[in-house]
Amino acid sequence: MLHLKSIQTLPETCRRATTSLSLSHVASRSFSRQTIASTRTHRSLDRCRTEWTRHHTRHNLLTSSLSPLYRQSTCRRSLHSTAAPQHGPITRPAPGTGIKVHFKDSKGNLIKTVEANEGDDILSIAHEYDIDLEGACEGSVACSTCHVIVDPEHYDLLPEPEDDENDMLDMAFGLTDTSRLGCQVKLARGLDGITATLPSATRNMFVDGKKPTHH
Amino acid sequence: MAPIKLAIIGAGPSSFYVASRLLASLPPSSPYHSALRIHMYDRLWAPHGLVRYGVAPDHPEVKNCVHKFDAAATDPRLRFFGNVNVVASPPVVPLPQSTELPLSTLFSNYTHLLLSSGCSLPLLHPALPPSDHCVPALSLVHWYTRHPSVAHKPPPPLEKLEHISIIGQGNVSLDVARMLLTPPSTLEKYDIPEPVLDVLRRSAVKHVSIIGRRGPLEAAFTTKELREMMNLEDASMEPIDPSLLVVPEGAKLTRQQSRTMQLLQKGSRNKPGTTPKSWSLDFFRSPTGLAPPNSASSSLTRPYTLSLAHNTLSADKKAIPTGETSTLRTSMVVTSLGHQAEPSIPWYDPDLRHVRTVGGRVVDETGRTVKGVYASGWAAMGARGVLASTMIDAYAVADTILADSFPDQIRRENDALASAAGDGSLGELSEVLANKVDLEGIPEEVNKAMASGDVTDYRDWKMIDEEEIRRGEKLGKERERMDWEEARAFLEHARMS
Numbered sequence A: 001m002l003h004l005k006s007i008q009t010l011p012e013t014c015r016r017a018t019t020s021l022s023l024s025h026v027a028s029r030s031f032s033r034q035t036i037a038s039t040r041t042h043r044s045l046d047r048c049r050t051e052w053t054r055h056h057t058r059h060n061l062l063t064s065s066l067s068p069l070y071r072q073s074t075c076r077r078s079l080h081s082t083a084a085p086q087h088g089p090i091t092r093p094a095p096g097t098g099i100k101v102h103f104k105d106s107k108g109n110l111i112k113t114v115e116a117n118e119g120d121d122i123l124s125i126a127h128e129y130d131i132d133l134e135g136a137c138e139g140s141v142a143c144s145t146c147h148v149i150v151d152p153e154h155y156d157l158l159p160e161p162e163d164d165e166n167d168m169l170d171m172a173f174g175l176t177d178t179s180r181l182g183c184q185v186k187l188a189r190g191l192d193g194i195t196a197t198l199p200s201a202t203r204n205m206f207v208d209g210k211k212p213t214h215h
Numbered sequence B: 001m002a003p004i005k006l007a008i009i010g011a012g013p014s015s016f017y018v019a020s021r022l023l024a025s026l027p028p029s030s031p032y033h034s035a036l037r038i039h040m041y042d043r044l045w046a047p048h049g050l051v052r053y054g055v056a057p058d059h060p061e062v063k064n065c066v067h068k069f070d071a072a073a074t075d076p077r078l079r080f081f082g083n084v085n086v087v088a089s090p091p092v093v094p095l096p097q098s099t100e101l102p103l104s105t106l107f108s109n110y111t112h113l114l115l116s117s118g119c120s121l122p123l124l125h126p127a128l129p130p131s132d133h134c135v136p137a138l139s140l141v142h143w144y145t146r147h148p149s150v151a152h153k154p155p156p157p158l159e160k161l162e163h164i165s166i167i168g169q170g171n172v173s174l175d176v177a178r179m180l181l182t183p184p185s186t187l188e189k190y191d192i193p194e195p196v197l198d199v200l201r202r203s204a205v206k207h208v209s210i211i212g213r214r215g216p217l218e219a220a221f222t223t224k225e226l227r228e229m230m231n232l233e234d235a236s237m238e239p240i241d242p243s244l245l246v247v248p249e250g251a252k253l254t255r256q257q258s259r260t261m262q263l264l265q266k267g268s269r270n271k272p273g274t275t276p277k278s279w280s281l282d283f284f285r286s287p288t289g290l291a292p293p294n295s296a297s298s299s300l301t302r303p304y305t306l307s308l309a310h311n312t313l314s315a316d317k318k319a320i321p322t323g324e325t326s327t328l329r330t331s332m333v334v335t336s337l338g339h340q341a342e343p344s345i346p347w348y349d350p351d352l353r354h355v356r357t358v359g360g361r362v363v364d365e366t367g368r369t370v371k372g373v374y375a376s377g378w379a380a381m382g383a384r385g386v387l388a389s390t391m392i393d394a395y396a397v398a399d400t401i402l403a404d405s406f407p408d409q410i411r412r413e414n415d416a417l418a419s420a421a422g423d424g425s426l427g428e429l430s431e432v433l434a435n436k437v438d439l440e441g442i443p444e445e446v447n448k449a450m451a452s453g454d455v456t457d458y459r460d461w462k463m464i465d466e467e468e469i470r471r472g473e474k475l476g477k478e479r480e481r482m483d484w485e486e487a488r489a490f491l492e493h494a495r496m497s
């Protein structure tokens, strides 16, 4: 079920950055996945794409108890939608053929080494392999919850972050010199063996009793 | 583990992030899966707190976080009760449609309590008491998000206002400025109610001054929001005195500060003087009063005179007056100085202006930990932090709740719980909650209100959510919001058919 919207009616800036596909149900595991079009109204086209909300497996179990009506209603339609998806769910490569990604926890312990394909981003890969990386804005560069620390060697191979990514990194917790937003790091062949470390997120950041400031 | 029957006051992002972490931590494979119940109470009929009634309409991506909340709400262990105002004493913001639920009822019906009620009161400026021409930014936010508290209140008379002075330089200030300076033709595809768009289309606003008592390095706004201001289609920034953009020698700037300085130095995309609208960042100015029109000199469009004391920075980065003053002719003043929790919430600390907590656990005024009572989000931290920080805090509070509830052994085996538990000694405890409760029970008052259709559940919300999106689609926009009267009528109709 595709939801089409003429993009001709949108202003130029937004047409350029228009995201793809709005409403489609694809059966997957125990529940229906939803395509969520991220509403980006600026920045480059390649960064604007459909995001898949892959709730972690534990949510799959929860969602399966839904009535169909209820399930459908969790889908969000976006106005900035065009027809073709530029970015779908990721598919796991055949073992031994993909690009290797190591995920580590904040203490540097290996969580998992996984394989993914060229073009897949770190956030989608984390979700595919049930790694606890949040993506509150679903890849729209609007939340910084997908912050990861890349190993220096591979960090240097990545294209420079765009302004909008830098803007969000400003607000990321535990920022380092090799921090990136997971949703913006796309795999290329040369990145084989990249390590993404989840930053330490502890409440120590919040000193109780500090004076209130503007948000 | 004894069952956890948790009542949460508030259904904002913090509340949902705590709930979602608790539910996910006790999955069906856990022997404790069925020992958890969460009842979320919000005084508003719709859930999601400031995500629905705060986040600027032209930031729809930020609202994607609700998909996670939706997923949590599908767990039968979680129930949402909208339109239930938990009150310790008579409410500060009376909401005619909401059912009042005394705090004591929660004490006797639940084993655990989480205060997640946010910071809903705007901080005011002593020299600028609210009036019809001096309003808190939150009132404008409530207007453009159709918050239930503004039902039947008149909209701001933008058709008569040419110059707006916003006091405070945080992101909320920039949200409001953006709404006033962005062409309605750009805004109309977003989640902005039609009556609001009508007012914006009639707007006479030409200039927005954003006034701060300190300098660019102290401004609270973030680079993303500043960049959006710089890129406004129809507006340009008045040039800033270059001397203010010189980084003091020896100053070590944070990454955000240096990027802010770069943006300010570069200026707006549209050159000053080339656009129908403009804005300015007025640094080192403290308002000292707002004078009413005097008939001789009054201009019709900018009738008020805002007096400003000029400041400089002290060694410890405080604003200190230089003795100089100036005035600014303006049509309306908007104060945007932050928010605080309502003093009527329990365990409110008047000095902190939010709930008193240590590591997520609520502490009474004598320093004793209140057993089973926690606070999270803005209610616990004060009104600062974006959703990412609200989420991190919420997860830590959820881990603390679990750590306090689990037997020692499990606690030791799980890293997150072990660190949340700390040294395990909570010191002296004060007890207010029940030990034994009916896990499925719903307080009497709530049951009654539910029967008369005054309380919403999450299913109701999802029906309304879908209907709002459907109505929006017809108008070529993200959604068209309902107020409670419409929502109630819609639900009644839907329940009958």
Ligand SMILES: Cc1cc2nc3c(=O)[nH]c(=O)nc-3n(C[C@H](O)[C@H](O)[C@H](O)COP(=O)(O)OP(=O)(O)OC[C@H]3O[C@@H](n4cnc5c(N)ncnc54)[C@H](O)[C@@H]3O)c2cc1C
Binding pocket: A215, B009, B010, B011, B012, B013, B014, B015, B041, B042, B043, B044, B047, B048, B049, B050, B051, B054, B055, B056, B059, B062, B084, B085, B086, B087, B116, B117, B118, B119, B120, B141, B172, B175, B376, B377, B378, B379, B384, B385, B386, B387, B388, B390
């Ligand atoms: C205008 C504005 C814009 C913002 N924009 C952004 C943004 O773009 N991006 C971003 O990351 N962050 C943004 N933030 C910050 C973000 O909204 C907060 O970090 C977050 O909402 C805090 O969550 P909370 O759950 O603690 O509080 P809230 O979201 O305030 O939720 C508290 C809930 O408790 C309910 N409640 C209060 N008292 C009672 C009671 N007595 N009984 C029952 N219910 C009660 C309220 O109705 C409300 O629903 C913005 C904040 C504001 C003020």
Ligand code: FES
Binding pocket: A123, A134, A135, A136, A137, A138, A139, A140, A141, A142, A143, A144, A145, A146, A168, A181, A182, A183, A184
């Ligand atoms: S998911 Fe929000 S910035 Fe990456």
